Structure formats: C-alpha cells, structure tokens
Amino acid sequence: MPHRKEAGPVGLVKKKFYTFCEPPHEMALEGGGRLGPVTIAYETYGRLNRDKSNAILILHALSGDSHAAGKYSAEEPKPGWWDNTIGPGKAFNTDRFFVICSNVIGGCQGSTGPSSVSPMTGKPYALSFPIITVGDMVEAQRHLVDHLGIDRLFAVAGGSMGGMQALQWAVSHPDRVLASIPIATTAKHSPQQIAFNQVGRAAIMADPNFNDGDYYGKTVPKDGLALARMVGHITYLSDDSMHEKFGRRLRGKKTLGYSFNLDFEVESYLRYKGDAFVSRFDANSYLYITKAIDYFDLSLPSGALVKAVEKVKSKFLVISFKSDWLYPPYQSKEIVKALMVNGVDITYCEIDSRYGHDAFLMDEGEMHKIVKNFLENVAARNGIAAPGAGG
Amino acid sequence: MPGSRIDYSVILDLVPQGTKVLDLGCGDGSLLAELVRTKGVTGRGIEISEEGVGACIAKGLTVLQGDIDEGLRDYPDRSFDYVILNQTIQAVKKPDMVLSEMLRVGKKGVVGIPNFAFWRMRLYLMFNGRMPKTEFLPYEWYNTPNIHFCSLLDFDEYCGKNAIAVERRIYLSTDRGGRVLKGARPNLFAESAVFLLSRRG
Secondary structure (H helix, E strand, O other): OOOOOOOOOOOEOOOEEEEEOOOOOOEEOOOOOEEOOEEEEEEEEOOOOOOOOOEEEEEOOOOOOOOOOOEOOOOOOOOOOOOOOEEOOOOEEOOOOEEEEEOOOOOOOOOOOOOOEOOOOOOEOHHHOOOOOHHHHHHHHHHHHHHOOOOOEEEEEEEOHHHHHHHHHHHHOOOOEEEEEEEOOOOEOOHHHHHHHHHHHHHHHHOOOOHHHOOOOOOOOHHHHHHHHHHHHHHHOOHHHHHHHOOOOEOOOOOOOOOOOOOEHHHHHHHHHHHHHHOOOOHHHHHHHHHHHHHOEOOOOOOOHHHHOOOOOOEEEEEEEOOOOOOOHHHHHHHHHHHHHOOOOEEEEEEOOOOHHHHHHOOOHHHHHHHHHHHHHHHHHOOOOOOOOOO | OOOOOHHHHHHHHHOOOOOEEEEEOOOOOHHHHHHHHHHOOEEEEEEOOHHHHHHHHHOOOEEEEOOHHHOOOOOOOOOEEEEEEEOOHHHOOOHHHHHHHHHHHEEEEEEEEEOOOOHHHHHHHHHHOOOOOOOOOOOOOOOOOOOOOOOHHHHHHHHHHOOEEEEEEEEEEOHHHOEEEOOOOHHHHOOEEEEEEEEOO
8 A cells, every 4th residue: 555654765774795606607698708706786675575576676777886775874975876766655665665776797886897806816807807788787686586585576677777677677587577667768779879888988998097907906097987977977967957057157266267277067067077986986897887788789689679579578667758868768669669569568658857868866756756656556456565564 | 528528438338348448648547547447448548748647657557658640650450449539639630640540550449529510619600700619628719729620520521531430429418417419410419429430341
C-alpha cells in the first residue's frame, strides 16, 4: 500500500562488497578478455520482503557509483546521487521496495576496475584491464543479484548509461526482470555521442601525465580528466538551462577582464566541475566506461532492434526529456517502437523539462510522480508484498 | 461531454469482453480505465499531453505519449480488435489519415463525433450570426483545438466514399443526463454520435 507519510531520507548507509569469480574461475567478457576475481561495491536501502520479490536494481550513469542514496555519516556534505528519487515515500519507495545500487565493473568506487590491483602483477591493472561492455556490467550485476538470493528483480531502472543497463537486463534476463525503466537513454550510441566521448578520451590521453595509463602512485592526468568532464558537462545541460544558470554573468568581477583569465560564471563553473571530478574519479575508468557506452548497440548481432528485443517479457516505462539533446527523445522512441512491435507492455512519456540530459538527476517532480505511480501499479497488479514487520 | 458520459456507456457496450483495445487520444484515461475494469480488455492508449499521460500512468494504464497525426505506422496491421477515437477526430490535423490508419491497425473502429449540424448549433449560427459555442464546445474560433467539424451526414458520406462500412450508428443527446436517441432526423437532433466502423472488402 502506498504510504501516506511525507517523503524522507534513507538515513545512514554502508557500502558493501561482494567478490566472485575467484580462482580458478574467471568472468569471460564480451570483448574476449577475462577478468577475475571480480569485486562489486554495492549499497542497499529498504528491506527485502519474505519472498524476495520487491527488489529494485538501480543502475548508475557514467560518473555515478553505488552511493545512490543516504549518507555514509552525518558529516557527509551531500547524500547519494539519486537521493531525491530513492527513499521512504519517494519514487523508489524504500518503505515498499528493497533498492540495490552497485558500482559498475570498470569503475573506480569499489568495484573491480583499472585502478584495482591485478592479481597477476600485484600492481594496478591500468591499461592491461580488459575492455568491458554494458553487457559485462550487467553480467557482473547478475552475480550480485544471485548472491543476494533474488530470482527475479521487481524492477531495474537507470538514466543514461544506467538506462542502457536497464535495457540490457530485460534483453539478457527476460525472466528475471518484471519491470524495466530506461530513462534518457538509447539502444545504441549515435556518432555524435561517440564523438563527444572520443573528445574526452583524447583529452585524457593527451595529458603529459597520462603515461599510457600507468600513472598510479605518480602525478595523475588531472588536466585531461578535468577537460573530459568539462566537455561532458556541456552535453548534460541545455541551452535554456545554461541561460538560466549562468547567463553571461561575470564571476567575481564587474567588468570584462580582456584577458584569458576566467570572466564568465559558466567558465568557472566548468573549471570547478572538472577539478571536483578529478578528486573522485579515475582517468582510466573514464576511458573504459566511455568505451563501453560507445560499444553499446542493443540491436547486435542481427542489427535489427526489433529482433534483438523479441524475448523481452518485462513491462517497460520509457522516459525521455524534450530538452535532452545528448540522448534526444527520438532515441527513446526507437526503443518504444521496437518493443511495441513485439507486443511488450510499454508506457512512454516525454517530459517537458528544460534541464537537458541532467533532468533525470534533478528534482524533476513529474518524473518522480510517474515512476512512483508506475511502480505502485505494477506492484499491486503482481501482488508484490511490502516487507512485513518481521522482514 | 459533461455529465454522465453517455458516450462512455455506449462504447463500453460496443466493445466485447477481453478484446484488445487501442484508445487514440485517450486523455486522462477515464474511458480506457473503465474498459479495463468492466470489460477486462487489454488496453493501450496514445495521448499527446504530458498531463494526460501522467494521469493514465496513475490509473495503471499502458500509454504512449505521441501525436496520432504522425500516424500509427509503427503498429502492425490488425494488431488490435478495436481502435477507439472518441471526441478526438475534430481536433486532429488529418482526420482522413487517422481514420484510415485506425482501420488498418484495428479490426474495428469506434468513432465518437460531435454533430455540427445539431439544431442548437444551427440556431446559434442563424440567430447570433456567430460561431456556435456550447457547454461541450466552449471555445472561441481563435483558440479552439477543434479544427475539423462535420455533421453526421458528412461523416456518413465520407465513410461511404472511402470503403468504410458503418456497422452501427448510435445517436446521443445530453438531455436528461445523457441518452440514446431513437427518433427520426438524427442529423438535426443528435448532439453527438458513436459509429462502429470496419474496413469494407
């Protein structure tokens, strides 16, 4: 039953770890590489019900991590990246559902990635880390879901790269996902999307400190990574939202400086975002994850998306944002069309937000309402029990 | 149509139990939700407005946000038993294309239209010399979403000329809380009508 109380925070949370594919096992990757052992960092919010049918797997975007909601300590300045969406009474209602979020493999926030120590050499993998795909990320999550004893996820959901994983889950594991919510995403990366990612990678690789990825324990390629993040940030905003957020306002001065120092708010914002990113993200992870996104093409191997999704059994809620020019609504409509032709129970909503691609992360009331209503109805129709008093 | 929605109860009677139904321009999903609830249909909706789509989702309906003027080309032939277009045709840009698409995608079509030749409309125009306004059609000429009015005769004639079989015609009045009209001269006395259509041949 929907709770009537006010939406609130999930409170203090803890990062957990699960390691699998220990020797002699290895995870065979889509690109031909092998990886093992594999560790996944994850967090959970809310409680699993008795028949373990109320689990929602949240899937993060390029720069996200397992810390989707709550705080690690009362002192932590900001809560997890989707805290406005996950919590008691929120869109992903933790009074009702058991919410899981894990860091993707290839990442740098606790899951095995290029900054992890290779068991072969005792040193960080760096560029000896195998190429990974969105399919591999999902396969690693499948190990985690098995470990948690969950046969079928109630829902998978995510925006951007998280949306790709939500699609991949429904295709790879049709019997293990009841509902899928891909938001602001695509079934395959467009040349424009690949181009922006390539600019980011080129910036990292052109940094004099990049050293073929072997920079751990030395000076990191922070200028390159910051530049990559700056380009990324521009693509996440809309013309409208940049007008609103910055206009042509000057930063810390009243008149134009007529120099190459920072004049405009937007310049210092990008500089700040770039620098802040460097302190929490690994440049090699940026390379591997952007490459994984670029390789993403759900229509493979046949090339026909309609055929690729023919085994899908999940219900779908697809959401796009009108002002998102990085993952424009037409890409969501292609997903809708392919699923619809296959008779999938699919709902599509194009939200009239002005915030560009970033809209999925913002306090977007309409999206929250739609997701909440959708989940409550699917749960009610499928008899998904709330976690009882005894758990 | 305000009040008891006589058109809803007529359409609910027309659509058989357990069929597959597509509602074009389903609005807030009231009709579709009733069809799902009382007739156990597998219901799908298409709605252009974000508010409508949000309301449908809140009712647990499956709905796609989209513009029916852009066609139904993604829908396979005869993929629905019934396609409904209720009180929507006057607001679409290309009614002929929408009608032909609905009868390709659906085995049968249910079309509810307001009758522009309803006697009150005629009198309004005759005595006021102005574009008719009613409780149901309250807009001014410059802001009305209703851009393609026709009379019941016009609609019938269109069907005849375009290989569309009219299987049922149900004439409606909003008098006395809404009722089905049985008498003569429906083009004069019916405020609206519901047509059950199929593709001829």
